Amino acid sequence: xxxxxxxxxxxxxxxxxxxxxWPGLLVAATGDEIWVRGIPxxxxxxxxxKLPAKHTFLADAQERLFLPGKxxxxxxxxxxxxEAIASFITxxxxxxxxxxxxxxxxxxxxxxxxxxxxxxxxxxxLEYWKxxxxxxxxxxxxxLSFAVCETGEVLIIGTPVPSMPGKVFTLRDNILxxxxxxxxxxVVGQLIANWSATESDTLLLFHVDGLWEKIPGHVFVRASRxxxxxxxxx
Amino acid sequence: xxxxxxxxxxxxxxxxxxxxxxxxxxxxxxxLAGVHLKQHYDDDSTDMxxxxxxxxxxxxxxxxxxxxxxxxxxxxxxxxEEDIKAHLLPxxxxxxxxxxxxxxxxxxxxxxxxxxxKGLAPGDPLVKELExxxxxxxxxxxxxxxxxxxxxxxxLQHPSLKIAYIDRIIQARDLRKCRHPECLPLVQExxxxxxxxxxxxxxxxxxxxx
Numbered sequence: 001x002x003x004x005x006x007x008x009x010x011x012x013x014x015x016x017x018x019x020x021x022w023p024g025l026l027v028a029a030t031g032d033e034i035w036v037r038g039i040p041x042x043x044x045x046x047x048x049x050k051l052p053a054k055h056t057f058l059a060d061a062q063e064r065l066f067l068p069g070k071x072x073x074x075x076x077x078x079x080x081x082x083e084a085i086a087s088f089i090t091x092x093x094x095x096x097x098x099x100x101x102x103x104x105x106x107x108x109x110x111x112x113x114x115x116x117x118x119x120x121x122x123x124x125x126l127e128y129w130k131x132x133x134x135x136x137x138x139x140x141x142x143x144l145s146f147a148v149c150e151t152g153e154v155l156i157i158g159t160p161v162p163s164m165p166g167k168v169f170t171l172r173d174n175i176l177x178x179x180x181x182x183x184x185x186x187v188v189g190q191l192i193a194n195w196s197a198t199e200s201d202t203l204l205l206f207h208v209d210g211l212w213e214k215i216p217g218h219v220f221v222r223a224s225r226x227x228x229x230x231x232x233x234x
Numbered sequence: 235x236x237x238x239x240x241x242x243x244x245x246x247x248x249x250x251x252x253x254x255x256x257x258x259x260x261x262x263x264x265x266l267a268g269v270h271l272k273q274h275y276d277d278d279s280t281d282m283x284x285x286x287x288x289x290x291x292x293x294x295x296x297x298x299x300x301x302x303x304x305x306x307x308x309x310x311x312x313x314x315e316e317d318i319k320a321h322l323l324p325x326x327x328x329x330x331x332x333x334x335x336x337x338x339x340x341x342x343x344x345x346x347x348x349x350x351x352k353g354l355a356p357g358d359p360l361v362k363e364l365e366x367x368x369x370x371x372x373x374x375x376x377x378x379x380x381x382x383x384x385x386x387x388x389x390l391q392h393p394s395l396k397i398a399y400i401d402r403i404i405q406a407r408d409l410r411k412c413r414h415p416e417c418l419p420l421v422q423e424x425x426x427x428x429x430x431x432x433x434x435x436x437x438x439x440x441x442x443x444x
Contacts, residue, residue: 134283134284135283135284135393135397136283137397137400137401137404137424137425138401138404138405139401139404139405139424139425139432139433140424140428140432143432159431160426160428160431160432224281225280225281225282225283226280226281229280230280
């Protein structure tokens with residue numbers, strides 16, 4: 001005999017989970033029955049024997065079905081659509097009885113404020129920064145530091161903030177906020193400050209739309225004419 | 235020590251050594267010193283505001299030799315007034331913005347030389363000579379309060395030197411030089427409305443003197 005074939009009721013489909021990883025098993029559904037083929041004819045595994053089989057057949061190479069111990073065929077294997085047992089029975093993750101709930105993400109919002117604060121930084125372009133530094137008084141440059149990103153944007157920090165086209169930011173608890181804006185509600189600022197207090201020289205730069213960037217202190221360079229002139233982006 | 239080594243040590247380490255006797259510089263040494271000075275000009279230009287004046291090699295060479303000899307005269311006290319007049323020769327070219335900046339490459343170290351000369355008598359011929367020279371090169375003497383500039387026009391007529399000179403007198407916190415009629419508006423412009431932050435004493439001083 002070539003193989004063993006078992007037939008189960010569709011209601012017992014979950015019982016096939018115990019043999020799902022057996023190699024070479026094929027499954028076909030027909031009516032309210034499930035047919036499983038590809039089982040070795042001499043298989044006696046306990047997992048197989050525990051299956052709630054309605055019928056068990058042995059099939060030969062001509063796909064004739066024999067009842068166990070009988071020498072004459074009982075039937076012919078019908079044409080069915082066979083597929084691998086692994087794709088016929090997909091895996092589902094178990095569900096916890098009392099699963100924890102994910103906290104919903106809080107979207108940080110900024111809104112205009114009537115509170116005033118001194119500007120501390122300006123986000124501008126390398127071109128504007130170089131043009132400013134070319135003739136800026138040294139006493140002003142010496143109080144500034146800057147960081148440049150690959151796109152050519154420059155964040156300049158220090159006071160007095162240089163007058164040039166760009167976005168101006170105020171500083172509070174290592175958080176740079178767009179000038180004229182505050183967190184909505186303002187208490188969020190304190191929460192963020194507490195959350196980010198691990199690195200004292202790191203700045204969090206928030207944009208008006210609530211997006212933010214983390215800027216480590218080590219990327220800033222003390223402003224000097226040569227440092228600015230020799231800065232290029234590629 | 236050669237002139238080249240003197241310049242190199244001065245620029246890179248801020249310390250100098252000079253030969254124990256006044257002897258002419260070797261032509262090869264002078265040529266190599268010129269290369270060092272031009273390189274220093276190129277490097278220093280990146281820290282100057284705007285477009286620096288073109289390079290004046292004669293002025294740069296004169297200033298380097300002058301400083302070298304001046305150090306020698308401070309170190310070798312047996313040399314007399316005649317030697318000073320023979321070797322501390324004034325610049326014979328035009329004190330143009332280019333000459334001012336090229337000479338400044340080494341003359342900017344003159345404040346250190348004046349510190350060395352403090353031990354000399356006020357009437358010492360060397361001190362007199364240095365003071366005469368210093369008054370003619372105000373761009374390099376911005377940090378010496380005692381030096382009163384003769385003529386600021388070569389500086390103030392050049393945009394780069396003008397900004398750099400104002401930077402220097404602010405940096406030196408020299409109220410007298412900052413109150414110079416030609417400099418005061420430029421200093422006020424540099425400080426803008428932030429004088430109280432950048433230089434509080436300047437704002438107070440103006441209140442007193444106006």
